[in-house]
Amino acid sequence: MSNPLRLELDRSAKTPLAEQIHRGIKIAIESAVLAPGARLPSWQDLAAQLGVARGTVRSAYEKLSSAQLIVASRATGTRVVDRPSVPIRQDKAPDPGSFMEMYQELTAGPAIFQMGVPAQETLPATLLARVRAQAVRAELSAPAIYPDPRGELALRREIAAYLALARGIECAPSQIIITAGFSGGLGLALRVLSLEPRKKVWVENPGFPFTRRGLGLAQLSIAPIPVDADGINVAYGLQHAPGAALAVVTPGQQAPLGATLSLARRARLLDWAEQSKAWVIEDDYLSELQLKGRATPALAALDRAGRVIHIGSFSKTVTPALRLGFVVAPASLASRFAEAAACLAPAPGPAVQLATADFMREGHYLRHLRRTKRAYAAQGDALLKCLRPRTADVTLAGLAAVLRLPDGAPDLAIAREATLLGLAPTPLSLWYASKGSVRPGLLLGVATSPLKKIEASCERLLQLIDRST
16 A cells, blocks of 8 residues: 555654654645545554554554544454534624724734834834844743843843933833733733722823723722813812822823923822822833934933832834833832742743843944834924814824814724725824713824825825815
8 A cells, every 4th residue: 555645754853753754644634635434554554664663553543543533443454533514713802882993993904194103114123133042042942041121231221321321311221021012011010000999090082092991900990181282181080080090101202292390290190199199100101212303301211209100112113013121110119020020920021021132232222212212203383284274273293194074074083094095093082081072083103104105194094084074
């Protein structure tokens, strides 16, 4: 009998011959090369055909039998078992109107005007691939020990040096915890703070919906605080939610409206936190990626009472695919953050961290930021140039153009219809916590608006808005 399986054995490989035979037959069965009911050679015949010991094939057959892939009997010989075909399970779509439906809609892409992701064109992909390959080799050749759950010391040192230079924060590497992006940092901070359920937390209104949902999952009571040209209205918070235990703010560039928190409000916010023994989480989502002028120092740079937890990320400055961020813990909380990281949320794998450390140490990160800011500034100007002749109510806010729509306009429906045109504007209404103060609009990502496509994309979007309002 010829060998219908065409099994090829590699006698120089480290994999035992019995395992090679088992794997070859298993693949043939699962790929339907061997149909249900197909007869296999006896283990004695197959051993002769392959030129191996009978015990080797017998061992492979026994393993296949144990997995219920084959069955042997004196009457019918060794055959592939009859198994009903198992349909491939499809992922269940999120429930309509659920948070996960919104999450998937906002993170789908890539598409023009998409928020929250950097431009592919400015990413030094070849350079990053090289340093990551070097880091992977270093990781695989290193001793097999558990890495520091706070993150690689090399990266924590580079981040500390960068923060001192670019964000005005003086901190030790021991205060820095490497996380899986901003959400990982937020989750870690909420675990460390261990606030009682239903404690009030100030959130900007409008503000990042994912953060708001995360605070809700932590059983905290959301207190929406309006924002204006000076950032979050601290006086409003003191009047309407004076007993809050936490405030989550984006002081560098308010998300999504782009205002920088004024110095007076920074001082008042820090004074409230110190006197009330409350905490402030600073979401520094864009770091120093300020398109006009130099970015203001971080809120944590002014904190003398140790009440600010600073969270940064490489998602907007490099790529969200890294899933890499960091927390700067106040000195009084550094050991608690380290314990929480060790037991509940250790840092991502060493390779991505070491690659990022090399990228920063060799000066590539700062050069990348400079090039990126120039490119984004040009794209932002071009976006405004295309939109302003048709609508006066558009402003540049951080890395987005905020395009206001008439009251009552269906910004969510417009955004969903725009996806059919290859566009991904974000509806502004989703960023509001309290629906009574919502004003509809669209957020157009600057980073994902390449110059050569801006004019045509704006025209398609404006035509859609005209039809829908």
